[in-house]
Amino acid sequence: MVLNTPLLGITVLIYLMTIFYLGWLGYKKTKAIDDYMVAGRNIHPYILALSYGATFISTSAIIGFGGAAGALGMGLLWLALMNIVVGIFIAFVIFGSRTRKMGKNLDAVTFPELLGRRFDSRFIQGFSGILIGIFMPLYTGIVLIGGARFVETTLGVDYNVALMMLTIIVAAYVITGGLIAVMYTDALQGTLMLVGMSFLLIFTYIKLGGIVEAHHALTEISYLVPESLAKGGHMGWTAMPAFGSPIWWNLISTLVLGVGIGVLAQPQLVVRFMTAKDDRALNRAVFVGGPFILLMTGVAFTVGALSNAYFFKEKGMISLAVAGGNTDLIIPEFINSAMPEMFVVLFMLVLLAAAMSTLSSQYHTMGTAIGHDFYRQYLKKGNISHTVDITKIGIALTILVSVVLAYILPISIIAPATAIFFGLCAAAFLPMYIGALFWKRMTKEGAIASMLVGTFSSLFWLAFVHAKEAASLGISQAIFGKDTLLTGTWTVIDPIMVATPVAIITGIAVSLFTRPMGREHLEKCFKNMK
């Protein structure tokens, strides 16, 4: 879908100029380390909510998951519900408030630093930092490739040029302006996403004659589900897959639980709680965040599914057939054929914004993880100054690494990166993070054991059992001569359902058998907390 119109060119130019202005504003406002790392702990609630939301929702959430809904149907709305309830409400109200207070009590400026200081362990900070530094560039690589492919097709720019352009533009404002620049630009990008997705929903329902009529039309065509999908348990786009079928397991375990709960321990999202001045800012952010996510994933999944009704009405085909079997093309195909041209331009910008807002936060998080957490705090034991400089070098270095990875690694390794990163965060960080905030009895040894067991069991599950990643990575095939070590339902169960419980049990057991942390230290950590 090359859309090389002057209108699009001018729109993109205005957009980029605004981005640079906001980046410059971030640079000007950054005076101390707290500004660069946690936006001075004084960010506006609207910016906080939109920045959190825009980071949370990447292009793949709209295009990839929206397309998945085009194939699998509206059952994906359970994920949208999880995104709102867990990703916004529980995250802000239950985790956010305590994270903010503890971050301030311990003077922590990153997620690994918060965990490290809470458990009085530089090892936790260093290990978490290096884990983020190794696996996040892969995850960034896939966002970067997606963004560049998208610029290539819409603006008609060469792929390599697009990749470089995207990297340099985002790197420029992340490195110079720190988290303030990242969050300001996020807020602009989030606003664009909000406007674009609202239009998309309204236009889609209008095209199909209203809400009930649209759903009804989609229910009517359930007999068109391809036989291969019907065999896997697909019962129509307005029905859940058959209970216990492979598609049902895939939907529930990977999508709903994996991505829905995994979000709680994402370092780039957790750090945002530490940018809030007080609980009032977090409460106000919930007001914006809930409807924002509804309009992102809720709309993407509904519209993705409804595209079947549209294509059937217009072309007599289902979306999967129109997209030639590639689910990633369902949403773009639908927008191109169903929406007015002005909207197509706006939507291009929405997708570019979604990619850039996720990228900028990833760059900032992995850069601080390597520069601040691993190098300065762990290797140099905090004995060097000029932290911002070190962090800037860290960011530049990790950006370079993710670009190189995006070039040299085969797509089979890059593709599962998002799932790997989410799985790792949920197993390595989530149990320890929950313990850090809510369980004073959790010990340093318990936290370390839980982190290590979570890391390695989740990596093991991904490489040797969970079919989707294991087959793609090929490690199991190379060592044991078969794609997965276990067979049957095990191979579709997400690591979060195995590695995370194992890490939780380890954390509890080891903590109970080791000496509690000093009372003075705990009082410092939990100051002003109920």
Add this chain to the structure above:
Amino acid sequence: MLGIDDPQIWVVYILCVVSAIGCMIYGALNWNKGNEEEDVK
């Protein structure tokens, strides 16, 4: 309900909207709560 037969789908459709509105109600009710409590103590 809403043109959807399967209750597992129309329930989640409504729940999504209700939970987003719930977030707005929570935010509105607590709009001025939690203001700078550290400085007060």
